[in-house]
Amino acid sequence: MASYPIRIRALLKGDVTAITAIVSHPMETGQRKDDAGKTIPAHFIQVLTVELNGKKVMESHLNTAVSTNPVFNFKIKGAKVGDKVTVGWVDNLGDKGSGETAVIPG
Amino acid sequence: MKYPIAIVALLALTNQPAPAQDKPTAAKGRKPAAAAPSPQKDAATLEFEKFRSQMEQQGNPAELHEMRGEELWNAKRGAKNVALAKSCDLGLGIGVVKGAYVQMPRYFADAGKVMDAERRIVWCMVEKQGFNFDDLAKKPFASGNYTPEQTALVTYVAANSTNMKIAVPLKDPHVRDVYEIGKEIVAYRAGPYDFSCNTCHGADGKRIRMQNLPNLSKPEGALTAVLGWPGYRMTGSVMLTHQWRMGDCFRQQRFPQPKYASDTITALLTYMTANANGHMYKGLGIKR
Numbered sequence: 001m002a003s004y005p006i007r008i009r010a011l012l013k014g015d016v017t018a019i020t021a022i023v024s025h026p027m028e029t030g031q032r033k034d035d036a037g038k039t040i041p042a043h044f045i046q047v048l049t050v051e052l053n054g055k056k057v058m059e060s061h062l063n064t065a066v067s068t069n070p071v072f073n074f075k076i077k078g079a080k081v082g083d084k085v086t087v088g089w090v091d092n093l094g095d096k097g098s099g100e101t102a103v104i105p106g
Numbered sequence: 107m108k109y110p111i112a113i114v115a116l117l118a119l120t121n122q123p124a125p126a127q128d129k130p131t132a133a134k135g136r137k138p139a140a141a142a143p144s145p146q147k148d149a150a151t152l153e154f155e156k157f158r159s160q161m162e163q164q165g166n167p168a169e170l171h172e173m174r175g176e177e178l179w180n181a182k183r184g185a186k187n188v189a190l191a192k193s194c195d196l197g198l199g200i201g202v203v204k205g206a207y208v209q210m211p212r213y214f215a216d217a218g219k220v221m222d223a224e225r226r227i228v229w230c231m232v233e234k235q236g237f238n239f240d241d242l243a244k245k246p247f248a249s250g251n252y253t254p255e256q257t258a259l260v261t262y263v264a265a266n267s268t269n270m271k272i273a274v275p276l277k278d279p280h281v282r283d284v285y286e287i288g289k290e291i292v293a294y295r296a297g298p299y300d301f302s303c304n305t306c307h308g309a310d311g312k313r314i315r316m317q318n319l320p321n322l323s324k325p326e327g328a329l330t331a332v333l334g335w336p337g338y339r340m341t342g343s344v345m346l347t348h349q350w351r352m353g354d355c356f357r358q359q360r361f362p363q364p365k366y367a368s369d370t371i372t373a374l375l376t377y378m379t380a381n382a383n384g385h386m387y388k389g390l391g392i393k394r
Contacts, residue, residue, distance in 0.1 A: 004170045020165040026251070068343035069167035 006099030010085045011106025017079040018106060019050070021072045021087045023097065029064040044092055048072065051086040052079055079103050151318055161392045168261060168338035168390040171253060171345040175262025178255055179203070184235025194230035196223070196263065207267035208387045211376040213280035220284040222375040224260045224349040225367040231256070243366040247353070248344040260347045261336050261390060268389030272332065274380040281376060284369075288377025291370060292322065297360040307331075328381030334391025341394060348375060 004024040011018050023045070030042025042064060050058040057076055072087075079085070081103050088098030180191045196206035197214070211222040217229055231237040248257050275281050292303040303322065306312050310327075312319040320327035335348035352371045356364050364370045 004173050007169050007173070009165075022165055022167055022169055024167075024170045067340060069170055071165040071167060073164050 008101040175258035186236040193234035203266040288373035337391030
């Protein structure tokens, strides 16, 4: 599948913002083989970062045990409606992707 | 030395089912309307339902395919270099996608046929954009890293009917005819095992292993067959349409593979979708 921008939703409920990020990524483990029996090289997201108005609020280190086109759900405190949430990733081949959205009332 | 530990583990295991069973009973008490079609929902069924609703709430990679579908819908493509958004009528006017999915299958005078969403999109791609039908029908369903353009387009169109009521225009005599044909196909016994769709899907309370089988002749049963399509299947990370599911039913029945975007599939989809008329379509699905 072609690569698509990250889909992000940030919904503020009370003082907690629930963020959903859907990332388009093959997340190859490096253990699968193609039809010809050749190993498909590993290709997976290593670092996922979340920023709120440019300030890093979360950094997670992923490995191959995460599915293709992963969906990430997490909650942060202290965000206000209209704040900018940025989600970015870097994979093991150095490819990068990022997307941003504004916090909306949930 | 190992025995005491094993016994403790065994006790822990045997203790577990009790609280697990308590919870679902309470849940059933809270919403009697949902429990009405099959009052004897057991703990396992309720756990499955909980698992499914959790998956749906957490976000669905199907949205990525929806984005691709939106791009394809608006892009000028094909030999005639036109956009579907400027040429394709899904029943509510050229380019209108909002609510189109829940009102299909319907009769299209320009094609002279009743068509479901995928069939109509393929028809538009062939007639309006100038694609070759045989090319589209060669590899019509998703596999591995490959998702056909039709699938992405259906996903986009279906997503635009999220939380709308299913309203197949059964009053239209053309649609009614096709509905009746669908009803007959569902009752048609054949194949090496000599059974029909109705053998398993025509009565209440049937199951295969742990899986409850919906009764497609009733609105609640038909609804479970309509909801969740098109859906993202996590096994294999593929996006699949209702059209694909019908083909898979034929495979499970040991029937010959139906032709892509054919009358047969439309008839089955008309029967099932119309039986679910009046219920809410909840949007793109996600499956194990």
